Amino acid sequence: MPTATSRGDLISRRDVDFLLYEWLNVGALPARERFAEHGRETFDAALDLAEQVAAEHFAPHNRLADTCEPTFDGERVHLIPEIGAALAVFAKTGLLGATMDAGVGGAQLPSVVAGACFAFFQAANVATSGYPFLTIANANLLLTHASSELVETFVRPMLDGRFLGTMCLSEPQAGSSLSDITTRAQRQPDGAYRLFGNKMWISGGDHELSENIVHLVLAKIPGGPPGVKGISLFVVPKWLLGADGTLDARNDVALAGLNHKMGFRGTTNTLLNFGEGRHTPGGEPGAVGYLVGAEHHGLAYMFSMMNEARIGVGAGAMALGYTGYLKSLRYARERPQGRPPAGKDPASPQVPIIEHADVRRMLLAQKSYVEGALALVLYAGRLLDEERTAPDAAARERAHLLLDTLTPIVKSWPSQWCLAANDLAIQVHGGYGYTREYDVEQHYRDNRLNPIHEGTHGIQALDLLGRKVGARGGAGLTALVETITTTVGAGRAAGGELAPFADQLAAVTSRIVDITAALGAEPDADACLANATVYLEAVGHTVIAWLWLEQALAAHGRDGAFYDGKRAAARYFFRWELPRTGPQLDLLAALDRTTLDTDPAWL
């Protein structure tokens, strides 16, 4: 019988503690001024709090929110009440402002710790976590780029949990290609703007969970430069506010309909019409919007938050993979089925399936994916902290460069491989995994979104190969290779099985350097980028192999099942996974043209 999700089923706290304190040395961060109010005890208390609230208020309605999809009666959106109740508890804890400045009521928690905290919520209920996820991203953007007046009006109530936020980029005809958006913003005599257009796929775009919804909307001001250089960013609230901050008039933002999704169902997903005249604030149609920063810089503002948002997506994918792994592990320990190949005596009792090597293969694969992904997203969070608070400018710059380069991988690798982990979690459950009695099928469906939104897998690949590794004369890749090389040195010095793993990693890394140079020298851009996804995946696997060597080094010389588990997963990754890069790198080295030369008519 399936059992309810408990705290121990979300993400291993032991693993989080290992990565934060035994590997990333997060315990040293309070020495920095920004984190001076913190210490190991506040970090631990924050993690305890997150784990407990996630288990008690987010996990229990995860399935219910999936079965009772949001509905729209033409006027209002209906959601199960548990979502609003969970968000109220979340807001009360102060987690919304975890990383923000004390000046706005934030706790100035390091990003790496806050990311770990948030991951518990994503593991417990990724859809309900979607609301604070978007609200935090929205508030961070406004805090960085908006006037103090906009911050006062909109960010304060968001941090109090009274308003929720959205990000409105995509349109029906413009998803990957934002330069083609058509929503326009018309400047008004009073300095405000009126927006007209349709936004598609907007998560949290409408609901009754909060007093107000703060939309951040990309739109073009007529007469501006073409393409992405002519995009501006606006705050468009669902409700316009009076001078005293109370809700005044309904803005001209109308819900055209809800999208019915494969997963992530508790997060409403909407088609919003701006300025279609459903409401007429001030007696006129047009959605009233307030410009953020300067005209035509909107996409840059949006993208300045993109690293964090993309780490968040990678973290969500990791969290779903992680909880699926832990649930399938528990199942495998409890499910008796079959006997060992050498002991087929039908009178002997059946063994738990974890006794079968093939089941352990599936568990070990999951372990190596989800723990590798957790290491990746925490490392990225640590780089965010480094980028902001490292004592010297060169270290801050280097962290920025490294994070920028790694971001497509931090977003894409967990989206691909922790989804694969969910697939294996279903497989471990046998027929039961295919039913709704167990959680793992939902985790798979929820996780299937992650390679699609926040820039598809293919778009991340173009970003990595087309922009990131070549930027600043290849400085990003150089920084990554230097970092990997340091670990290789440590692995060789540690000896034992770590030495050949280090050699193996060094060999793959050096091939990547050569191939990247060759691709960079290729005059035909189409040929170079045709296999960008293969490149993304090969570099991704190499980065995770590096992180497994790092973890094995952190576990080196330490005894016990936990550390043995780290060694086993590292071994698995080096023996079973890293060799996958061989054929991928062969394809890239050969500048394979199979896909490029396939005429659409042949398909």
Next chain:
Amino acid sequence: MNIVVTVKQVPDTWAEKKLDAADKTVDRKSVDNVMNEMDEYGVEEALKIKEAHGGEVTVVTMGPAKAVETIRKALSMGADKAVHLTDDSLHGSDALATSAALAKVISTLSPDLVITSSEASDARGGVIGALLAERLGLPQLTQARKVTVDPAASKVTIERQADNGYALVEASLPAVVSVVEKINQPRYPSFKGIMAAKKKPLTTLSAADAGLDAASVGLAGAATSVVTAVPAPPRSSGTIVKDEGDGGTKIAGFLAAQKLI
């Protein structure tokens, strides 16, 4: 109101609990430890009384160094200060020894009200509240599902949970009250509370600091001892009754054989 609330760190309820093979005490090292869940209700009640009547909430715990985590949780929920009694010699204290040690510490705090929860989830003795009252020479009000304090009249009234209803019990202050889960909904700590907790006063006492005689506490001073312990047998697979038209009769036969009917 000067309120003292006792808390205890216990192995997490979902963790598999084990006894230490050497001395047959609860193994606290190999598992995740958390605040005894029912103690959260005690802390919450103390905070509510303070919020209503003013005063101060002091958390008292006895436990290994790690138990400071539980103190911090109570402080981050809003308690004002804490006393942590920790000493290797206290290891293995039974309920009698524990109550003696706690009473010694609490008596120095001159409380108006002492709040405990009805039991800890590890040993489940459920007697500390009563033992403390006896040792402190204070009235005891146990199993409270509602507490009303009247500082002006210096009295406390509780609704004492009973099998089919409740009893109203009143006592003069100071008094010891033990609470049940029905009493409230404990708050979570907030980030502000977590940060503030770092700066709140925490007094750490050894057995000697507390004026305790080493021979009267810990395993040495325990009046009870665990002679032997065996793990619970794994659950057997149960009996499957196949219904071939006579299922009812078979079930009745089974129940009769178990002397259940």
